[in-house]
Amino acid sequence: MEIRRMQEGDLEQVVALEKAIFSEPWSRKGFEETYQKKENCYLVVEEGGEILAYCGFWSVLDEADICNVAVRRDARRRGLAKAMLKELMEEGRKLGVTAFTLEVRVGNMPAIALYRKLGFESAGVRPGFYTKPKEDALIMWKMQKG
Numbered sequence: 001m002e003i004r005r006m007q008e009g010d011l012e013q014v015v016a017l018e019k020a021i022f023s024e025p026w027s028r029k030g031f032e033e034t035y036q037k038k039e040n041c042y043l044v045v046e047e048g049g050e051i052l053a054y055c056g057f058w059s060v061l062d063e064a065d066i067c068n069v070a071v072r073r074d075a076r077r078r079g080l081a082k083a084m085l086k087e088l089m090e091e092g093r094k095l096g097v098t099a100f101t102l103e104v105r106v107g108n109m110p111a112i113a114l115y116r117k118l119g120f121e122s123a124g125v126r127p128g129f130y131t132k133p134k135e136d137a138l139i140m141w142k143m144q145k146g
Helices: 008-021 028-034 080-094 109-117
Strands: 002-005 040-047 050-060 063-071 099-105 121-130 135-143
Touching: 002 080, 008 028, 008 040, 008 050, 008 063, 028 040, 040 063, 040 080, 050 080, 063 080, 080 109, 099 109, 099 121, 109 135
Parallel strands: 063 099
Antiparallel strands: 002 040, 040 050, 050 063, 099 135, 121 135
16 A cells, blocks of 8 residues: 555546545546645555545645545545545645644544544534535644644
8 A cells, every 4th residue: 555646647546536435526627726736735545556545635824724535435444544644744744734624524423533533623613514415514623833
């Protein structure tokens, strides 16, 4: 298993995984427009030539918004998300990021538990943030030393 930066050759698998997991998936164009920007960081977990997971952040100054955290259903419960997010935050630290934020569905208890283990704290709720199905988002933040 390898955690590495997303590359153009990964996009077909990433987009397919995005469509399989999310009710409102990003398009290929959405990934193309974001993954290569110097202020953003997108990682994939690859094993045997297959993308099992991916995540990314968009940064502005010293803050980063984590988005697109996805793990293939048949690869869950192996610690991939935890390892990938730790690496993502380390990449952010190298870019000077000292605060990370994310939104998660209030009903996604496994993800919320993982984010808490990684040091994220609840900071509020965005009512009706998600659609298909409609659900509130829990806003979480993690501060880290630079």
